[in-house]
Amino acid sequence: MTEQHTPHTHGWEKSAIVTFIAIGLLFLSSILATVLAPNMLDPSWTDSSSHYQVQMYEVSDPNVYIARALPGSANLDYVNHIKKDYTLLAFVETDNMRILAPSELERYVTKVGEQELKLTSRVLLLRKPAGSTAVEAEKLRKEVQQKWETSHPNWKEKDHPRMDYSIMELFDPHSDEAFSLARSEGFLEHFAASNFVLIDGPKQPYHHDPGVIYLENPEEFRIRRVSYGDLKGVKYDPNGEPIKDIAELTSPDIGFICRQKLITMGESIYAAEGCYYCHTDQSRTLIQDCVLNGSESFAAPPSSGNEYIYQDVTFPGTRRIGPDLARVGVKRPSRDWHKAHFWQPKTESPGTIMPSMRHFFDDDPRGQSVNQIGVPNYRFEAIFQYLMTKGTRITPPTQAWWLGKDPLQTTEIIEGRKRIGAS
Numbered sequence: 522m523t524e525q526h527t528p529h530t531h532g533w534e535k536s537a538i539v540t541f542i543a544i545g546l547l548f549l550s551s552i553l554a555t556v557l558a559p560n561m562l563d564p565s566w567t568d569s570s571s572h573y574q575v576q577m578y579e580v581s582d583p584n585v586y587i588a589r590a591l592p593g594s595a596n597l598d599y600v601n602h603i604k605k606d607y608t609l610l611a612f613v614e615t616d617n618m619r620i621l622a623p624s625e626l627e628r629y630v631t632k633v634g635e636q637e638l639k640l641t642s643r644v645l646l647l648r649k650p651a652g653s654t655a656v657e658a659e660k661l662r663k664e665v666q667q668k669w670e671t672s673h674p675n676w677k678e679k680d681h682p683r684m685d686y687s688i689m690e691l692f693d694p695h696s697d698e699a700f701s702l703a704r705s706e707g708f709l710e711h712f713a714a715s716n717f718v719l720i721d722g723p724k725q726p727y728h729h730d731p732g733v734i735y736l737e738n739p740e741e742f743r744i745r746r747v748s749y750g751d752l753k754g755v756k757y758d759p760n761g762e763p764i765k766d767i768a769e770l771t772s773p774d775i776g777f778i779c780r781q782k783l784i785t786m787g788e789s790i791y792a793a794e795g796c797y798y799c800h801t802d803q804s805r806t807l808i809q810d811c812v813l814n815g816s817e818s819f820a821a822p823p824s825s826g827n828e829y830i831y832q833d834v835t836f837p838g839t840r841r842i843g844p845d846l847a848r849v850g851v852k853r854p855s856r857d858w859h860k861a862h863f864w865q866p867k868t869e870s871p872g873t874i875m876p877s878m879r880h881f882f883d884d885d886p887r888g889q890s891v892n893q894i895g896v897p898n899y900r901f902e903a904i905f906q907y908l909m910t911k912g913t914r915i916t917p918p919t920q921a922w923w924l925g926k927d928p929l930q931t932t933e934i935i936e937g938r939k940r941i942g943a944s
């Protein structure tokens with residue numbers, strides 16, 4: 522009975538059907554695209570490109586950190602969280618420090634002059650020698666001190682450099698996790714490229730990667746509770762009580778916060794201070810980026826998507842009034858450099874227009890206090906920790922995903938095997 526329809530309505534119905542089918546197809550194809558597209562991507566864009574990166578994200582970051590200020594004091598304390606089978610530890614004697622160890626632990630100590638670094642994923646700690654070991658330690662201290670004095674007959678003279686030896690004791694706290702004192706200067710993890718031996722064998726796949734991350738000489742963190750009037754807090758004390766767990770460490774009365782939170786806080790500060798007006802956070806494939814952003818030992822790879830996956834907000838930026846910051850953790854790893862630079866950028870770089878960030882120091886939010894002494898506060902630690910994630914989470918140079926994909930052959934140019942412009 523199609524004759525009953527006027528040609529007009531018939532045409533309208535047909536176009537409606539076509540429209541609906543088209544909408545349906547579009548909808549379906551967008552779903553298909555969403556489902557299929559991730560499989561088409563170069564996996565190196567989204568997957569972690571090595572065990573090394575997994576280690577940086579999942580093992581190292583959550584375990585090394587935590588800062589706290591005693592109420593009323595400007596000082597921050599630092600603690601490392603050590604986990605059995607995850608954290609790699611080294612116990613290294615230095616020029617003026619010797620390590621006493623019971624015979625079963627002696628093989629974990631890297632003695633003075635030993636080239637190969639000994640690493641372990643067992644939880645062991647150093648402490649000031651106590652009990653019977655204290656006597657033995659004092660004997661050893663006198664012995665090495667004497668030896669040094671004999672070999673430096675002029676040591677008593679004015680201006681002659683002096684050596685004061687200290688002795689530490691290596692012990693097993695018999696636990697699966699522990700908290701160790703972290704010197705503020707030793708905040709960054711150390712990297713061992715190749716010259717190391719893992720005692721007791723690898724516990725995690727990344728423990729065998731070139732460029733493992735380890736903590737050097739962790740010292741047990743023990744606390745004593747203190748109060749000044751109304752203020753209550755805790756202090757590091759070698760004879761105090763050990764911390765039981767993370768919950769205790771981060772409880773309000775002790776008040777440590779983890780490095781991951783500091784990094785997130787740093788991200789907010791970066792936004793609030795408008796650092797992105799003057800800085801970009803993306804290393805391009807251009808040779809100038811690879812060279813300028815590189816470290817002494819290797820050229821920086823261009824930024825890839827997976828570097829930002831743990832960030833809530835990213836700041837690619839559009840203008841470079843200051844240098845790009847995508848690799849600043851590798852380029853400028855020194856905490857002291859950043860302290861000086863944020864306190865007064867002109868001391869590091871005369872003529873810079875970067876504003877000084879005095880409010881990253883002391884307790885004075887506006888930086889107007891006359892008796893400022895430049896002790897970094899949370900803001901400094903947060904922005905510093907945030908900056909230190911930049912470029913330090915990439916693949917080690919030996920396994921870099923961009924090797925062989927770099928059309929400019931940056932490494933060859935840097936190493937002088939190729940000249941810019943020559944093919």
Ligand code: HEC
Binds near residue numbers: 795
């Ligand atoms: C008004 C523009 C401006 C703002 C805003 C600014 N900077 Fe800078 N920044 C610069 C300039 C210019 C330099 C280069 C000279 C120097 O080292 O100070 C620089 C250098 C740096 C460097 C050293 C980089 C390197 O590779 O040498 C760091 C790190 C840095 N800025 C971090 C920050 C952070 C973090 C913020 C926000 C809290 C910030 N900057 C805000 C202009 C700015």
